[in-house]
Each structure stands twice: as structure tokens, then as C-alpha cells.
Amino acid sequence: MMDRKQIIDMVQQYRCVMPRRGILKLYYLLKPDFKRMGIKCGRDKLFDILRAERMLVKQKKNFTRTTNSHHRYWKHPNRIKELEVIRPEQVWVSDITYIKTRKQPLYLSLVTDAYSKQIMGYELADNLKVASTLKALRMALKKRQYPDQTLIHHSDRGLQYCAPAYTDILDDGGIDISMTTKYDPYENAIAERVNGILKSEFEMEKDLSKKKMLKKPSNNRFIYTTR
Numbered sequence: 001m002m003d004r005k006q007i008i009d010m011v012q013q014y015r016c017v018m019p020r021r022g023i024l025k026l027y028y029l030l031k032p033d034f035k036r037m038g039i040k041c042g043r044d045k046l047f048d049i050l051r052a053e054r055m056l057v058k059q060k061k062n063f064t065r066t067t068n069s070h071h072r073y074w075k076h077p078n079r080i081k082e083l084e085v086i087r088p089e090q091v092w093v094s095d096i097t098y099i100k101t102r103k104q105p106l107y108l109s110l111v112t113d114a115y116s117k118q119i120m121g122y123e124l125a126d127n128l129k130v131a132s133t134l135k136a137l138r139m140a141l142k143k144r145q146y147p148d149q150t151l152i153h154h155s156d157r158g159l160q161y162c163a164p165a166y167t168d169i170l171d172d173g174g175i176d177i178s179m180t181t182k183y184d185p186y187e188n189a190i191a192e193r194v195n196g197i198l199k200s201e202f203e204m205e206k207d208l209s210k211k212k213m214l215k216k217p218s219n220n221r222f223i224y225t226t227r
Contacts, residue, residue: 003039007049022057023047073162079178080114080154088116089146091178094136094155096128109133111140114154120144133160137169154178 010030027043034041041049050056085091091114099106109132111121121140125132144151153170155161157179170177 003041004049006037006039007034007041007046008053008055011050011055023050073159073164074167075157075162076177076179078154078181079152079176083152085114087149088113088118089144089149089151090115091152091154092120092140094133094153094161096133096158096160099124107132109136109160111136128160130160130163130165133166134169137166141169141173150174150176152176152178154180156180 007030010033011026014026014029023043023046027046030041030046033039047056080091083091092111093114094109094111096107096109099108104126107125107128109121109123109125110119112119120143121136121138123132123135123139151174153175155178160166161179167177
């Protein structure tokens, strides 16, 4: 009984930061604590406890399209489909995610390193203009640590990423351009996963509805774990 109460308390502590953290990630994080405290609890037992306490996370099923691929700009081929990512700044993935708030819809542009999963650049705006994606890209470029190594920028085929204002910056920086061959989330899976974590586990939509504004960390870095 004591172990059960301890487990529930530990789960609640982790969920203070990420309220919608799922079973697999919770178990990964709690496993070292279980071992240190002599608590015998496997993944299935953790699931049973949280289910009995009605603490399981219900998946949200909502989708808003942010990609407009019907435009006149050049669409680049997918250069990372069979690529093994083995180092930081080998591939950056970019995407825009819709954030529903009480007053108005917002759009978060992200540039994420495919290897380290570090968010290199971001911009929150109330529109889908190219200017917003450019701000996220410029932030990422300022934080680049290995400018002498080859880098591929991967995104969907949306107007924001195909526009000359965006691709010219990539070309000027010697960055190869890669895009999905069709509208398929699995072709930009890392970016989609980042979007899901921010909106689901961090409850970003809920925070923004309460007028909590996104602030840049003092060290200008935003890191999360996908485990």
C-alpha cells in the first residue's frame, strides 16, 4: 500500500511539468527511482495503478491543416528518406503547428535538430505568413554550432518553406533543401512528434488560453526529451 502511494506521488511530481506525460515516458523516468527506493513496479503494474486511480491520459483527436502546397514555387525532393542521422546539425526539420486558444488561433513555427531533438528556432504568430517561419529559421542559424559541416533542411511542401525569401537564405548558407514528396506526416515524423509533445504533454494550448506568453529562456535554448 505504501509503495502504491509513493508511486502516485512520484507520478504527480513529474506531471507538474508535463501534465499529459504518458505511461511509457513516466516508466522510463521513474525506473531509476523505483530501483533506488526498492519499489517493485513494472510498466504493466504502473499502468494498472494509474488506470485504477483514473490517471491515464486520454488522447486528443484534433487536426488542423497548416500546409498549403498548391502554389507556383519549386518543390524540392525528399533527401532524407533513407538517410541515417548520426550527428547534430546533420538534419533540421521544420514545421508549423496550430495552437487553439480562447481568443484567436496561433501558429508556432519550429526548427528542430533531428539528432539531438533540440529546438533550434521558434516563432509564435497569429498568421501563416512567411515572415514567421523566417524568424524561426534565423534564430536557428544564429545558434548553429557546426557551420563547416553539411546540413539538410527538411520540411513539408508548404508555401512558407518553398517561398524564395526562405529558400534563398538556405541557399546562401550552403544548406541543402529537402521536402516531403506528398502531404504525409510520416515523411516529417520528428517535426510532427515535437508538435504533439508541446501541445499534448506540455498543454501549450491551455497555457496560452490563460494568457501565459511564451518567453525565451535566458540561455536561448529550449530542450525536451522524446523518450
